Amino acid sequence: MTDTRAILAGGRQAPRFSVASFAREYGVLVIIAALLIGLTLASDSFLTPRNLLNIVNQSAPLAIIACALTLVIIAGGFDLSTGAIFGVASVSAGWIAVNVDPVTAMIAGPLIGVALGLVNGVIITAFNVHSFLVTLATSLVYRGIAILITGGALIPVRIPEFAWLGREKVGMVNIAVIVFVVFMLVMMLLLNRTTFGRRVFAVGGNEEAAILSGIRTKLIKIATFAISGGAAGLAGVITVSRLSMASPQAGAGMELEAIAAVILGGTSIMGGAGAIWRSVSGVLLMALIGNGFNILNVNPFFKDLTTGVIIVVAVALAASKPRR
Amino acid sequence: MNMKFLTAAAFSALTVMTPLMASAEDAPVRVAFLAASSQNGFNQAIYAGIEKAAKAFGGSVTTEIFDGEFSATKQYSQVEDLVAGGRFDALIITPNDTVGIATALEDATAAGLKVATTLFPVGPELSNMQPQVKGLTTTVATDPSIGARAQAEKVVEFCADKNPCKVAVIIGQLIYPFDNLRNETYKKVLGEHSNIQIVATGEGNYDPNASLKATQDILQAHPDINAILSNADQHLMGAEIALTDADIDLSKVYTIGGGLNQIAVDAIRAGKWNATLTQVPASMGAAALTAIVKSKRGETVPTWIDESKLRDIPQIVDKAWLDAHPDFVAEWQG
Numbered sequence: 001m002t003d004t005r006a007i008l009a010g011g012r013q014a015p016r017f018s019v020a021s022f023a024r025e026y027g028v029l030v031i032i033a034a035l036l037i038g039l040t041l042a043s044d045s046f047l048t049p050r051n052l053l054n055i056v057n058q059s060a061p062l063a064i065i066a067c068a069l070t071l072v073i074i075a076g077g078f079d080l081s082t083g084a085i086f087g088v089a090s091v092s093a094g095w096i097a098v099n100v101d102p103v104t105a106m107i108a109g110p111l112i113g114v115a116l117g118l119v120n121g122v123i124i125t126a127f128n129v130h131s132f133l134v135t136l137a138t139s140l141v142y143r144g145i146a147i148l149i150t151g152g153a154l155i156p157v158r159i160p161e162f163a164w165l166g167r168e169k170v171g172m173v174n175i176a177v178i179v180f181v182v183f184m185l186v187m188m189l190l191l192n193r194t195t196f197g198r199r200v201f202a203v204g205g206n207e208e209a210a211i212l213s214g215i216r217t218k219l220i221k222i223a224t225f226a227i228s229g230g231a232a233g234l235a236g237v238i239t240v241s242r243l244s245m246a247s248p249q250a251g252a253g254m255e256l257e258a259i260a261a262v263i264l265g266g267t268s269i270m271g272g273a274g275a276i277w278r279s280v281s282g283v284l285l286m287a288l289i290g291n292g293f294n295i296l297n298v299n300p301f302f303k304d305l306t307t308g309v310i311i312v313v314a315v316a317l318a319a320s321k322p323r324r
Numbered sequence: 325m326n327m328k329f330l331t332a333a334a335f336s337a338l339t340v341m342t343p344l345m346a347s348a349e350d351a352p353v354r355v356a357f358l359a360a361s362s363q364n365g366f367n368q369a370i371y372a373g374i375e376k377a378a379k380a381f382g383g384s385v386t387t388e389i390f391d392g393e394f395s396a397t398k399q400y401s402q403v404e405d406l407v408a409g410g411r412f413d414a415l416i417i418t419p420n421d422t423v424g425i426a427t428a429l430e431d432a433t434a435a436g437l438k439v440a441t442t443l444f445p446v447g448p449e450l451s452n453m454q455p456q457v458k459g460l461t462t463t464v465a466t467d468p469s470i471g472a473r474a475q476a477e478k479v480v481e482f483c484a485d486k487n488p489c490k491v492a493v494i495i496g497q498l499i500y501p502f503d504n505l506r507n508e509t510y511k512k513v514l515g516e517h518s519n520i521q522i523v524a525t526g527e528g529n530y531d532p533n534a535s536l537k538a539t540q541d542i543l544q545a546h547p548d549i550n551a552i553l554s555n556a557d558q559h560l561m562g563a564e565i566a567l568t569d570a571d572i573d574l575s576k577v578y579t580i581g582g583g584l585n586q587i588a589v590d591a592i593r594a595g596k597w598n599a600t601l602t603q604v605p606a607s608m609g610a611a612a613l614t615a616i617v618k619s620k621r622g623e624t625v626p627t628w629i630d631e632s633k634l635r636d637i638p639q640i641v642d643k644a645w646l647d648a649h650p651d652f653v654a655e656w657q658g
Contacts, residue, residue, distance in 0.1 A: 045545040054544060058537045152363040153657045156587060167569065243532045245561055245587075248363060250533065294541030297524045300498055 027317030028265050028281045031310060032288065039292045046295055053172055059287040060180035061086075061235035065258040066265075066279040067187040068231030071224045073262055074191070076204040076271030077124070077131040079225060082232040082258055084142035085116045086251030089236035091146050094155040094246025102162035109237035110230045116142055117229020121222030131225075139255065146248040155246040166242025176238045183234070187227075188276045200224060204271030261286060264314050285310070353620050355387045355613060356406050358399055358417040360443075362391035366583070366605050367418055369656035370442055373609030374416060378617075385617055388412075396421030403428035407435045414438040414461075414616045416609070422501065423448050426457050433459025438620050440464060440612040443605075443631075450505050453628040462615045464608050466631040471601045472506040472555065474639045475580050476513035478599055479551050480520065482578040486550055487519040492542045494528040494535050494554040494563060506555045514553075523549070528559035536562030543570045551578040557588040557658065560597055584641055585658035592643050599642040606655040607634040 023030050040047040065082050072079045089109040097105035116138070124134045157163075168175045191197040202210040203217045210217050232251070240246045265282035267274025289310060293303045357374050359367035371389050378385040390406075392399040399420050406412055407428075415437055419425045422444045429439050429446055438461045447456025451467045483489030493510055496503040507525065514520045523546045526538030535558065543549065543566055552563050560581035567574055574596050581588055582601035591597040608631050615625040637652075638645055646652060 043545060048544070051544040054540050058540060147363045152368050153365045154587065156590075156658075167565070239533055243536060243561065243565060245532055247532070249531070290537065291541050291544075294524065294526050294538055295545045297545075300525065300527045303527075 035288045055287050057174045060176045063283040064231050064235045066261045068228040070279045072228045074204045074274045075200045075224045079135050079228045081135040081139040083251040083255035084139040085232035086236040087146035089113045089233035090240045090250040091149045091246045093237045094157045097162045110233040113233020114230040117226040121225035125218035150248045158244045350384045353385045354412045355414045356412040357389045360392050360418045360420050361394045369605035370609035373606030374613045377610035377613040400428050407432045416440045416612045418442050429457050438616045440616045442608050461619045464612045464629045468502045469509045472509035476510045489520045489550045490523045491551045493525045494559040532561040535559035539563040539566035555582045557581040557583040586654040587658035589654045
């Protein structure tokens, strides 16, 4: 009756709440909630402030990459080079910290990432090649550079001034967590509250329409790749600082984890739609699975199986959303 | 035949044979090293040993390294390519897949190449050091379960006066047969002592970051851990940071890794870690090259060279031994 009255009154039909549609829209949150409840019941050690902060702290580097990657994917791109950029930034920062200065190293890592991201963006737009192929190729180049810098060996960076970023805390909270939260908020503001953010959505939603609207789509794309590179560089510096060790193999496979987290959160792989919070949720979901397995001492053989099943369920939920 | 003719014939034969014999001794031998990954410090150390041993033969032995990219299929293809290419007389391999690569290596030996394997035997039995591939020249390795047993026994010693003694195991990856064998050995040895509990098993994937995360998680449930037993020094790098971050006194937790890299040597000397399982990759590479060149030149070489006997270093290196040998330098950085 209410619906009929609303229609008769010429108003729009009020959306009805349904558990199924909520689960489809917020599938990743539903699964996180289910895991939180399950792990809390299974282990006394799980739902403690220390463990929850531990999970966020562990996830900070990946979450930073995923936040920036969200912009790339919303703009219709794909970045397979974040893991390799992470590696180059790691060994560069490690080398600079040991041979030049720890503070310079912390600044240089993200800047090197931005430079490598810019290279990606320029190649993609100048030659009009799909970002998937370009970043696949540049990831090999960047990984090679990382190996050339170190000769394949690890670089020990046991310098207290450098370990500050990855190891120090403010109260109970790691500096790395604070850096991640600030970065996430900046990305949220950039995407949702600026002209640049609206243009990112426009480029990914309909590039032709964006061009006709006067948006310089190539510049927007280059910027998203530069931000993605910078984030990978920042994540690399945090990790080297935490481990006091730089490895040319660092970040291997991280690009796929970041993409999985973004997609898992519900950001459209087709571009034009998505949100930073979704990607962060995706990262946290994967971190919860790993944490749960270690806390409960479940046979590691089941970890990949469980992670895969959960990703399939989350993606299936998101895919079942009615298309408008 | 008169005596004069026989003497002349013998002299002629010797004249012909002498240069041939000399050329057999100095005949060029071209050796390909198929690294599990050429970008890995351990594999680079093996190759450094190969190169050093090759130089000892003068200029007659040349070497090249090939990157297996930690991929079983990549390495299989490399063996096929090298056999088909005919550029090499001998192969030294550090196998990524100890079972699957066997057929490719059989083809190599059938094609006349000398083949040596390092670090692990090739074939279905990881504890069998005798050739499981037809024609294999030599295996330079130690049964992984022997080292794992020695590590676990050190933990047993430490736990002797503790009940319960809580142990966390950080293993590489259980999908690898050698890591599975090590993990089973740990469980068997520690399981024989009722006071010892393996409270958690995490995968470190030979990555300090992965082992850091695993140890951090394990410490959430078991902050009262007594020992960390790991097959790799890279894992202890992460574990050490997790313990320090959790404000756990490192001197109270027994930590033992594997690999004897320089980072481990420094950490043990500094009293941060307790011990590590000895591995000598450069000596292993040198032994493999020497054996394979000698075999190519017609000498008989052992079918198994025990890695643990290559240098006069105890199986488990601890602070006491390092203090007694202040000039000791590990064969690889880490």
